[in-house]
Amino acid sequence: MATMNMIQAVNSALDVMLERDGNVCVFGEDVGYFGGVFRATEGLQKKHGTHRVFDTPLAEGGIVATAIGMGINGLRPVPEVQFADYIYPAFDQITNELAKLRYRSGGEWFAPLTVRAPCGGGIRGALYHSQSPEAYFTHTAGLTVVMPSNPVDAKGLLISSIESDDPVMFFEPKRLYRGPFDGDPHKVPSWQGHPGSDVPVGHFRTPLSKAVLVREGDAVTVVSWGTMVHVVRSVIDSSDVSADLIDLRTLVPMDLETVAASVRKTGRCIVVHEAPRTGGFGAEVVALLQEECFWHLEAPIARVTGWDTPFPHALEWDYMPSRKRIADALTRVMEA
């Protein structure tokens, strides 16, 4: 065991897999010599060699396309997209090629990529350094979509993703890299002392498609993922509502059973995510739950999300789901 923040955990997962599997290679913009703008690949080129960990031209479309070709030809590539906001030039290669290759070839060909991308707000990044685009990928059959919320999950899920023969979109909430942001813009929390920062040094797997019950209660179920898990938790901790808090971790294929079981128990549910509301993955969670648990629901399922606007700069804290908005939703749902 070691204490790691989320960047160290990601770095460690990559290091372990580079060590174990000669077909694993890691590349992207500023990923090689420099070690990544968030330092996720620091030291890996020096340790594993320039052909295993390297810099690429500034073209997400080319990065993913060449990664698919490497995957087709036997490698297990782990490309990085520097910010999730910049993944769209690769959207065709991801949606039409990566996600559909196994299907269209009747299983003859596949490309076991893990595409890493830092996502989410809270760093004053405005429209283009703050996006949470997971819903563009959860709607694409063939992709596995993962978003960890702490270091130990980040490492275990990243290793499972790299070892998976299915393509994985691996979103890392950048505001969590160095600490469990709890919704207070003025605090700069550290992972030190947080249970999620105890991370095995070597190889281990955290299963994909398994949600985790972060804290247990009986009055209401809150479903969330990424940065918001910590914000929700801080709200629950400081409220007298007894709530189940579920961190989905893998969005697709989703662990419906765990969530539905909780909602059947509590009869009330709130879904919290950073992405804009309309068509966000929260809508899918709601649609599934109202079908699975209809007869148990005592109140409409509420959504607390980013607004249906681009992500602003100066008003960032009015855009992101705040403690207040989450607390209000708790009250609303409990009173309904």
Added chain:
Amino acid sequence: MATMNMIQAVNSALDVMLERDGNVCVFGEDVGYFGGVFRATEGLQKKHGTHRVFDTPLAEGGIVATAIGMGINGLRPVPEVQFADYIYPAFDQITNELAKLRYRSGGEWFAPLTVRAPCGGGIRGALYHSQSPEAYFTHTAGLTVVMPSNPVDAKGLLISSIESDDPVMFFEPKRLYRGPFDGDPHKVPSWQGHPGSDVPVGHFRTPLSKAVLVREGDAVTVVSWGTMVHVVRSVIDSSDVSADLIDLRTLVPMDLETVAASVRKTGRCIVVHEAPRTGGFGAEVVALLQEECFWHLEAPIARVTGWDTPFPHALEWDYMPSRKRIADALTRVMEA
């Protein structure tokens, strides 16, 4: 009034707008001299001139990007994407640029594009000539997303879209171009005699963001759009369930009031669309309705959709929502 099929209606809308507004220009792959692979722009280049209606290089990303520039510099471009399945190379320009330009510039700049794209299945087009990608755009704030289901709506909505200063994604269900497909793969229906084929010859507007009640009932509400509107209708007509059938026409911004009013009346609802289920726009409709109409709902809201797989070739009719699947859902929801 004239009798038009959907292609003729689209052609007529473009013709009318080219005539009325010198800033309107129409372009895309095979759109100019040839008149489009679906003939939507037939005759327009000859009539309006080669600089108004022209062919482009084979690059959807370049088509939309240059269209944005034209829009910024005062034109009102109506680019065509040959198949909605091929819109992804333009995804970055649409999502990060077109949708966010007005916002990021504080309202100083905008690009009034209408991006036309034939969508949907039913023509043996398999993975890449059958997709219904509307949900990738309904999740993108700043875009208006339209999908007409008949000739008169196609013309009226296309004119309103071109005249709108907001960017519009205009999806045309290609299986409806030449007739109201009712779910029977062996029939080749014609628009002849269908009320939706009576189309004013000149300029007229059909309002955006207004849903339409296709047929009225009281036992259940079926919400749909595009090709499925006709399939649902044929199911309802041949069943003894009394149903409201609502054609959304504009998905975003959506006409929630009309839909919610109906569901409050019927207490039961089914959403039917061609696109894959997970994260489809149907999930958003369900999420909104269970919040708006929770206390009126007598049964879980059901979704009948394309499967969460790519679109297959040989098994096309097992993929698309069939009359049987819709009829079963009707029974299920009524019995619940």
Added chain:
Amino acid sequence: MADSKYRVENPEGGEQKRVAGRAGRESASFLHVPDAPHRPGDEPRFARFTQQPGDLSRPDPLAHYEQLRPHATGLVRVLNDDGQAAGPWDPKLSPAELRTALMIMVHTRQLDRRMLTMQRQGRLSFYLESTGEEAVAAGAGMALLPDDLLFPSYRQQGLFLARGMPLLDMMCQCIGNRSDNSKGRQMPVHYSWRKGNLVSISSPVGTQFPQAVGAAMATAYRGESHVVATWIGEGTTAQGDFHYALNFASVYMPPVLMHIVNNQWAISTHRNLSTGGKSFAARADAYGMPGIRVDGNDFLAVHAVTQWAADRARQGGGPTLIELLTYRAGAHSTSDDPSRYRPSDEGRLWPGGDPIARLAQHLVELGEWSDEKQQELEHKAERMIAQTYKQAEKVGSLADGPHDPPETIFDDVYQNLPEHLQRQRDELGG
């Protein structure tokens, strides 16, 4: 400007017309919109190729790319207008090899013919022929080695024949019946054949180009000796994927052959509207790699250039961009009607002629072939293919099946069936 620019050294012949010629309300605007050299009603005017076999040297495979600048704007030819092989690019193939090539090309054309008929009869949902471009696939298919990994576009069916994919399997793919190795998932001609190192063909154009570069990076990564080859149409060079492929190849210098099949048309869009550039091969130079333009209807020239580029790649010389100058003799596909946008005799007047006739003529010149033998070859092929198609329909037809059972819709989305697809599968069943 574009006009004068276009007229210079242009082996594709024809002249670009000022659009004003056919425009309605042009005058007001200064937006330059090019046009095709010939439209329906026009009489096609192609100049004959000025370049002759022997005009261009055959540099050492490891030559500095700048030595190939003349090859990017010139035209590598081996067969002269009389069907004789000449010049340094003559691959000196044996008569037996030439006859094999001829057979592959004839089989390709006969297969296309048959499948077009079947599509017209409603037995297939769609078809796309490669008529007139058979040498493009046969030349590369024979010059490359079985281990070489190929990323074709949808118009190189000849590669599958050259590698020995059974015609029956190809037909079953087109029908989408039980024996289709891609399980009825894709439209006709979107073949996949892992056994033959042929990667699944995709409809979105150009996506395979940068993928092939990545695959070649994997080859270099493991220090293996095979090369990777890929093909796209000239219209598709407008896609970002084309640029990604060239630029990544320029940085990592992997063993990849990038073929641009310039058949003059992208559906109805003439190459004049696909780019203002004169030569597609000439794009290579600024990326620091050799570009070679070759007579795509000259089997020997295609074979020779492919071999040269493959040698270069195997020896660590990196990528080569190859433009194959040819003409799309048929419709784009069964959904297309070329009479609406080009003169019907444009193909007949194409200076490159017919690749099959040219190779046959060459064999005749060598005293290794005759018109009778040619007719016999064609008839035999026709009969054999008709027979095979009957077998294919016996396995199953598009309309009546048997197809793979409905629940197979959910296979191969993921390696294993996830729970939500299991539930949808039950939903489909019940």
Added chain:
Amino acid sequence: MADSKYRVENPEGGEQKRVAGRAGRESASFLHVPDAPHRPGDEPRFARFTQQPGDLSRPDPLAHYEQLRPHATGLVRVLNDDGQAAGPWDPKLSPAELRTALMIMVHTRQLDRRMLTMQRQGRLSFYLESTGEEAVAAGAGMALLPDDLLFPSYRQQGLFLARGMPLLDMMCQCIGNRSDNSKGRQMPVHYSWRKGNLVSISSPVGTQFPQAVGAAMATAYRGESHVVATWIGEGTTAQGDFHYALNFASVYMPPVLMHIVNNQWAISTHRNLSTGGKSFAARADAYGMPGIRVDGNDFLAVHAVTQWAADRARQGGGPTLIELLTYRAGAHSTSDDPSRYRPSDEGRLWPGGDPIARLAQHLVELGEWSDEKQQELEHKAERMIAQTYKQAEKVGSLADGPHDPPETIFDDVYQNLPEHLQRQRDELGG
């Protein structure tokens, strides 16, 4: 191969090292991964520019693009190493104009300095400087006309100064306070100024390049006389948008100037890793348009080349691709630490020198300037900018505001507030 290739005619100096030099377990693999010429600990070795003013002709603005081939691999210079203007490209500007240019460049640098300090003090969330590249913006900004429509990247703040955007407004944008004309929506330096025909700057790199081509198509469409100009970094030329811009421009030949600011680095990625090509300007030729490489730290050369390309565009000659050879003297942005990936003295040794010092030296040579005047100019600018910043903070600060009220989050998503945003706005309020 790549090495030898790289050494040829390379005004950027330095040599590409074989990666093996610094690699861990290279030997097994044949994947070629280039490296930067210098890394921390190395002693930078730049060759001086071999090209001199006068080496390259100044063709007629409507010259056929092929006449510009030498200009794409050469280097247009006007100021020689002693600060004298020479050669056919000398724009022959008046001393007054030169002093204006110097002022714009000094103000740009002082603005950057001030804002960097403010960012370090936590007054700004972010900043991005253009230090060392001031001539790129000032040269084009002065050569173009006020009606010309500009699509900059985030590193041409000088264009906004040249066009007279009030410093106070620029600062308010960086702070994101009430007076920010883009309403606090964007990160610092993402300016928009419709009044000055400056299009809103976007973070996704390269998107503006094909947009500018489309804007120029609109200019031609209406037969107007203004031109359009756009800028991207050399690293961004790897994006598909770069290819779209060049290719659409090659087809429609609209009046557009496409500038590639080659400052050697894309964050930590050296241009050797952005492409294997030697010259970025050389890309133009295969698209059928002129490409010109210019000394980007030579204000006179930048001005002259921009003017030439603008004349060409205005006269119907179509697009020009311009590579500005320069060096990113500072960090990529306040989020970056260049000491991790390049030697700290690489910038000082850059053969292009400092654009401000070079223009000042030229004015001194002309007897129109002195070191005292220069110091006075800089001090005045520094004081004025410090003053202005105080005003800006009076309007509002990032931390304490006042900002636009929260409900303005929902403005400008659409032209009018739709119902669902009205509801979300109420939700935020209550």
